[in-house]
Amino acid sequence: MIRLDNIVASYTTQRGQVNAVDGVTLEIPDSIVMGIAGESGCGKSTLMKVLYGDIGFPLSLRSGSVEYGLTNERSEPVTTDNIRREWFRHISYIPQSSMSSLNPVVRICDQFVDFPATAGRKKEVLAQVRGFVQKLGLPPESIDAYPHQLSGGMRQRIMVAMATFFQPEIILADEPTTALDVVVQKSILLLLLELQREMGNTILLVSHDMGVHYQVTDKMLIMYAAKAVEYADTDDIFQNPLHPYTLMLTNSLPTIGDDRARRGLPGSPPSLWEPQKGCRFAARCPIAADRCRREEPPLVEYTRGHFSACHFAGDVAGLKETLQAGPKLSEVAHDPSRLMSDLEADR
């Protein structure tokens, strides 16, 4: 189990400190796929950095720490302080930009074994790597190639192979399929899932794509303006959300048979530079009351394993119907200029 205890991570900028993750407390069970969703700037990637232990200027951890539920070679518990030494042994990372994450002038096989985890047994490791990539649907000789000789999908498979080869307990994937087309995207996700089922590791997956989350994840964390606003089983997130933001996020997904126009979420998140008061979503929330603007809602466990940070979590279900009452798509004329008027309305 991975425990996050009141994580506050902030960036030092010329305008001062800004908390990109502001007090996140979580417990992530072992051997699940957990999705992290939220709009740009909500702190997803920062949370991933903190989880990976990649903390260095301008990012700093102002409070809290992560316990990974692992022990290192000296049988000390692994925490934020010593996670760096476990990189690619117990925790690995699949980057977003697979197309440019491999050194263009070095053979892939050399990039498999150029870190301390393989020191002294490179040949042996490479022989195993050949077998392993074959299992992942790549020809074994593909690791003798240079990155530019492989296609985007093959390269991402190589990245997955690198991240899983040492059988780490935890794999962080920061939008691993964003740059790929949907067909390749699906095959990569399936591959990742298959490996996860086989090795039983925990995968933390950041994605903008709610469809990906729905298909792949067991649990989901929804973030909004540096806060965790909802954390629950994926089914609950989609079927029975307890936070209006989650509802509005999932509601943007098209459903087969429902051809009503999707409604966007007007407005934008609050600037994290300003001091925050009350619920950060209040300004955009359809059910916000005075209490929301005064008092910050804590992340509370409403039903077993279902956390939400909303004063009116019980009212969210009722919101669903009102939100979905849009005009039918077939009745709405195709009109790109509508986007412009929506933008105007947002301002």
Add this chain to the structure above:
Amino acid sequence: MKLLQYMLQRFVMYLLILFIGITITFFLPRLMPGDPISNYISQVQARAGQSLSAEATQQLRDSLAELYGLQGDLFTQYTNYIGRVVRFDFGPSFTYYPEPVSNILLDALPWTAGLLIMTTLLAWLIGNGIGLIAGYYNKRRAAAALEIVGILLYPIPYYILALVVILVFAYWLALFPLSPTFLPGPMSWSKSVSIIHNSFLPALTLVLAGFGWNVLAMKALAVATKEDPYVQFARLKGTTDRTRMTQYVFRNAMLPQITALILSLGFIFNGAIQTEVIFSYPGIGMTMRAAAGAGDYNLLYGSIILTIFAVATVTLVLDLIYPLFDPRIRLGG
């Protein structure tokens, strides 16, 4: 296949460059006013202190024309000239008559090539090494100090640098000779030591003058490269700084620097004249200057052609080994 095509292309280019260079060398002096033979004859007459008879002058004129390849019309001269270049035959030197120009050049070439290729490579290695460290650790103070070395050295004109080095090392400290004296005779241990000792000052000035630019260029490249996603990913894999600096940042950032090296090797003979004259170093530069001063056309021709040939050849060799450094050229996309 692609590699073969690349090499063939480079080789054809090489021949073309040689041809154009040699042709320009042929036509350029012919566009200048004045006639080398008349110049020579008037020099001889001035030295002899009396005028030669008309027949003797004409005889001299004819034999000189043959010597210089100035017989017949322009086209005949040109084809003869190309033939002589191919045979590496530039006739006798005029100053050191009857010593053939080719002998003089072959004697001088190793000095220049040895000194300049060595120092250019050294300046490249040291400069890029310092630039790499300064760029990779660009957030540290010590790295900024390294860069200042480059910033200070880069703009100093070569001759000032050379004079300062002479002043300090040959005059004040008297560690090295002011002008080199090389032991005659076959190669031996003491001879090689004396060569190194005597060549040290010109080499030092060339390295100092050359590496400032490399420091600055490599630093800029390294700073940009270390932010590239593949370097960042390598960091997240847990690779050591050393691995990332050499295998990731340097292997990529050096590619434009290799191009710069190829280009700078093209200019080494420019540097040769300055260096060799300042240090009285017995290379092609000195030979060229002496030839230009004495109106020794054959020798001048020969050294210019040799220069063209050397520069083109070095460029070809580097072009051919470039795919070793960049697999994207080797294997195509």
